[in-house]
Amino acid sequence: MSKWVFEFGDGAAEGRADMRELLGGKGANLAEMCLLGLPVPPGFTITTEVCTYYYQNGRSYPDDLAKQIDAALAGIETKVADMKFGDAKAPLLVSVRSGARASMPGMMDTVLNLGLNDETVEGLAALSANPRFAYDSYRRFIQMYSNVVLGVEHYNFEEILDLHKEERNVQLDTELDADALKNLVVAYKARVEDAIGAPFPQDPREQLWGAIGAVFGSWMTPRAVTYRRLHGIPEDWGTAVNVQAMVFGNMGDDCATGVAFTRDPSTGENAFYGEYLVNAQGEDVVAGIRTPQHLTVAGKDANGSELPAMEEVMPDVFTQLCDIRGRLETHYRDMQDVEFTVQNGKLWMLQTRNGKRTTQAALRIAVDMAESGLIDRSTAVGRIEPQALDQLLHPALDPNAERIVIATGLPASPGAASGKAVFTADEAEAEAAKGERVILVRTETSPEDIHGMHAAQGILTTRGGMTSHAAVVARGMGRACVAGAGDIQVDEKTRTMKVGGRTIKDGEWITVDGAAGEVMLGEVPTVKPELSGDFATLMEWADVARTMGVRANADTPEDARTARDFGAEGIGLCRTEHMFFEAERIVAMREMILADNEAGRRAALDKILPMQREDFTEIFKIMRGLPVTIRLLDPPLHEFLPRGAQEMQEVADAAGVDIDTVRRRATELHEANPMLGHRGCRLAISYPEICEMQARAIFEAAVAVEKETGEGPICEVMVPLIAVQEELEILKKIIDRVADEVAAETGRRPAYMVGTMIELPRACLRAAEIAEQAEFFSYGTNDLTQTTFGLSRDDAGSFLQYYEKQGILEHDPFTSIDVDGVGELVSIATERGRRTRPDIKLGICGEHGGDPASVAFCNKIGLDYVSCSPFRVPIARLAAAQAAIAGDDGDVVRIAREA
């Protein structure tokens, strides 16, 4: 015989906190509180296994369930001593609540006061000597039960209630007396009978089974199913049902109800924090009709409340509560969020669970608890959601400031910023040079806008997704960005933007909140992040715990400095193409593209060489002693050519050719699918002189820095977009030759490795061969995701909305790595690459390097490091630490956190 029902109450329980899978979170904690000897109204939990059975057997119950429930009901009656379920004189009432492992919207929540009927209500009235209380409880029960169990919509009851209030000429429900409520009950029951074609059930046992069935039934509502799919919660987890004796906080002035946090959930301060209401039921707190009072005098004073604190009103109960606070924290070793009720001066605990908190509070609580010895440092590290750090590292809107939101888009890069709206990159740069703060507004950005994005405080685009050019670059630079705000229409010609009938001109102030994806009118004040000592302390502990390295993607000295400040241990991706877009360079670059032979290209490259060497010199100085992965030129050449006729003419003039030549070359270079075109190592295969120049710039800079400072960087020359081993073989030879030449010329041999970015499915499959040439692999999971899914991240924005709506994708694969598809390719490449070269260095440098779930994946397959935007380095450090602590269970981090 299976045990389907677990009883608790009176300082004893058949369950425990660690039986969460079987009893759900709520049931397990109720049992645990009983075992701790806390005052918990007696009750029982019907296990999640019943839910599973229910669905595996055509919505029917196990044969022996009814007997077990009867026994458990009898158990409650024994514990409450003088009341019986359904007894006309002394009726026992119960609450019925769902309790899954993870709380889930769409599930039935609560039915209170179950057991009331036309007979027992009289008993309750007599017993409490309070007919108004009894009939108020009955009418609430009818409404709640009819709604969640019988499917009669709320409005039916609201209508009747309004009518009654009108008749009696009163405003508030509380002004209705017992007689009025009695009449209301009659009307309610009539409406229910009308709606369902049967009278409202009077048999308490029928009521109980109805409520149990409603909880199990709600497990499969579309909303619950979709939620589970989106959050990866397995269907067979099921939900438990908790049935518990009612206690009443609304029987008089020696009654109360409240909620409390064992520490301050917004600051993390070690102070008791909570609110209560005298003579009220839980739902009154939620309804917001009455102003809740503070638990403590300190809380009351801090908030300038005039209402008395519980500490003053019910000092005995308060002392008891304080004692419970300490016992729960010591026991659960985490900040708790509790619910309680006081009935006729007696305290009852109704729930405890880990409390939600702000990131700042989470840091403080974790550090405090670890320093007081309550938890160890690993546990403290595990208590912070890495993603949540993001909000700490950027300026945020002043929470007290007023704001007029004019549009919303995607929260593409966190931080809040205000500035004058400008509509071209050049203007952004010009205004910034004058000391103005600007927000660059574009339909979408392209590599040509980089200088303007750099000059701006924030970026706003009307197209593109979370991984559009604007979003990726903004995150890399740490600029606030709202992307894809589709309601805004940008007119570059008139330098205006239109939204909701409003026109905003060049120079008008706007504010973007990249964390919320909001665009606001005017300047909204922001507050600077204060990285408290707790942050630093916790990151230190994280660094001790983690085994993977964390590097940053950084293309400029400024990025490199930010990266080191945030704790990066090297550069995992230094893109060289951004270097080509700056003023003088783009001229030379275009000369190279327009040259029709190798000699012409070499002449142009000779001009670029010293500039590129300078870029590297700066970065290498900042990163000396550390590895710097430099990716050779990657984008297709047409990205460097101008688009408009006027700019084409300028380029023609500068290069001394006619505009037709420029136009012809642009046409020649045009590609249907540039993502899959003439880019990456394909450029170097076609024009080896580009690779030569870049290798020379790298090695000369490395040698120069070593000569100057006594310490050079460890250069990792990365060849992008390898599909075939021979590509790397040919280019490695060139790079090695240039290294030999530089060594011969300078008398020093730069420290370097040659490796490749693994970003094509074929490269993953042929990793064993490629590793014969490559000393390191860096997984370029952005492009790998694009090719594996056949999905352009620039274009996906237009239809991924339909995918999200239908729950087809659990998450955006550009944000968090697609473990099943892209992940398998990365695993294959890792295994095959190591088979050829056991000490091959493996890292990841896609956007995923800063995503905690992806970092956990990287840790699981044993990568050496992850690399991400400078601003995400702390997130990656923390995520890597948590992954290391979780060990092989790292892949359930995402799910566990939901629970």
Next chain:
Amino acid sequence: MSKWVFEFGDGAAEGRADMRELLGGKGANLAEMCLLGLPVPPGFTITTEVCTYYYQNGRSYPDDLAKQIDAALAGIETKVADMKFGDAKAPLLVSVRSGARASMPGMMDTVLNLGLNDETVEGLAALSANPRFAYDSYRRFIQMYSNVVLGVEHYNFEEILDLHKEERNVQLDTELDADALKNLVVAYKARVEDAIGAPFPQDPREQLWGAIGAVFGSWMTPRAVTYRRLHGIPEDWGTAVNVQAMVFGNMGDDCATGVAFTRDPSTGENAFYGEYLVNAQGEDVVAGIRTPQHLTVAGKDANGSELPAMEEVMPDVFTQLCDIRGRLETHYRDMQDVEFTVQNGKLWMLQTRNGKRTTQAALRIAVDMAESGLIDRSTAVGRIEPQALDQLLHPALDPNAERIVIATGLPASPGAASGKAVFTADEAEAEAAKGERVILVRTETSPEDIHGMHAAQGILTTRGGMTSHAAVVARGMGRACVAGAGDIQVDEKTRTMKVGGRTIKDGEWITVDGAAGEVMLGEVPTVKPELSGDFATLMEWADVARTMGVRANADTPEDARTARDFGAEGIGLCRTEHMFFEAERIVAMREMILADNEAGRRAALDKILPMQREDFTEIFKIMRGLPVTIRLLDPPLHEFLPRGAQEMQEVADAAGVDIDTVRRRATELHEANPMLGHRGCRLAISYPEICEMQARAIFEAAVAVEKETGEGPICEVMVPLIAVQEELEILKKIIDRVADEVAAETGRRPAYMVGTMIELPRACLRAAEIAEQAEFFSYGTNDLTQTTFGLSRDDAGSFLQYYEKQGILEHDPFTSIDVDGVGELVSIATERGRRTRPDIKLGICGEHGGDPASVAFCNKIGLDYVSCSPFRVPIARLAAAQAAIAGDDGDVVRIAREA
């Protein structure tokens, strides 16, 4: 002790024909001819293992090689009885030839007359009583040896020879007498000494070792290395060296040299075919100075030659040769290509090998030999290169016609066609409607040009590769196409094309040869293919042998008919988007795209439904009883929108909206990488009503055909571009629902399956899940190649040239499947798909379905069928048969054919 040297001669041999790996093709066949008792000059073969040893041991020889060579030389001397190598009086001369398993350009070919020096030349003069012959042989030897062994370039000797001829005032080499040649030898030797700083080697043994070393050395010349890489020949195969006693066809009028084929290599007729020259050496035939004579009287008569046939001149030798012809064919069971020399009336055989032949000849020979019982039918099937059938199935240029080639491009679709040059699809259609033949000339084609391509006889583009839109569509339609003729500049505005200073206007006649990739001026006459009975017979045998099905990719009734004529067993890919481009439909299609809500889209789709149903009805009638795989709408919607302002206005007018709406929608739909954008099943996920309409058209048509003819098709509804199982799950539900509706409405249930095109790496990896929904997979290896390589076939043309030059890719992965990368993904999907659903139907419908090597791959991994262009169906049938016959060795088909 290893055996490094194998002797042959005098009716005996240590080797055999099946020792090709060890002795190379030439050596093995020389041995075999000896064993057959044919007259072969004695000699020996140094094995390929020596070559391998040579490279594995720093270019040194095995210790015991010299001893074995000395013994073998002595063996020759024994067999020729009265001559000795290096003997001043009776010098034995030898030839030294390379002989790999597969003949290879870049390898050293031949050194003749080796053993001659200042002393032995006199002996030869005396022995032959022909000093001119002796000195001529010596000067030829010096030149040949110096060139191939010592690296002295030919021009050195040509210079001296010209000088001598000038001095003597003669025109031809043959006019130089013995004295002149003697002087020439002196001058030659001086020039050699000058060039290499040492005298020309006089020691015959040194000469011999020099020549052997030159053969082995030539195995690693860059040209040979590249050739091997391109043809997949392993480096460790090595080459053999053949050393053989010289016989002379140039010692007098009872001497001759010649080549013969045992059957006619151009028609395959069972007639002896060959040419000879009296008193000549082999190289004279090649030099083309003298006109060769026919072997047979019949040959002489047929060619209107006045020179006597060997049958007449040397009847005895001819009879002997005829006897050998019969014996060789009976023995080798294939048509042989032999070389022979007659020295003083005695016939010597110098080589036999399988003869090259035209496809028509190959068919005839294979069928004749099988019918005469010489070979079995499987062998006959294996004798035809499937690819070669292509030339049989299309019209070809009259080989006797004159032609002025004005440009060359890629041979994108076989067949030759003439017509008036037209520059737009509309014009092509208009002219064709008037009965004109036209060639459509475009920079590149797009789906909007389909109607024009259909109306044209041939297509010429100046951009794009072998798998560009033009090429793919032309092959599918069986239209001749030359693609990527980069020298031509098309000006659509003035309706002209320019090439090499010539301007061709609208309406001028041009001819394209899609098999050769040539563009010609004017009309060049063509000849129709005659598919003789041999073709039909052989294809019948192939169908018996093969185990895989062969279907065709067909979008129109015309294609479907062609496909059945060529033996297709169903349609493996019916693309529906081409149906949307025709006149009325595109209007409705555009209406749908411009609609801004579902109702608007449905209204437009309602107009398309009956037209689409009609398309399917026609095709289903042709294919009744057979499977037809219909792919739901695949291309991104912007492909259907107009590009120019005028056309936009027309569309706006037709749809009753303003042009700004059209322009805005076009901008909204614009994509950076359409290949990776909003297409395939993503359209149906966004707009399920499109999927509904198409499913309805399919099912209604299927039911109608079944009602009309008593037999419907087996509809395979194919959902394209699945990346995630849920996509298919959602769309399958819609398709199943529509099927139910049609069944309810019509009273008949259409026979159908739902499956997917596997064309993304992720789909391959997740095939196990996808197969839960899919009843069939069709591998779309075009797109799978694009995503696996990250390579756009439209854009690859611009840089793949650099890849070919450097030998990075063995073959174009869009032409022949990349077994290592794409192939592994297909294997993974096959294995995982079958694990979930053992009876899942598996096929391939990319361009690869018509490529023999790819067909062999499909057979190896056990696919159920391949599908290809109608015109390639016979190729696929033959390739499938060969793959089935080859069994598990199928993957070496490509290499073996080279050998």
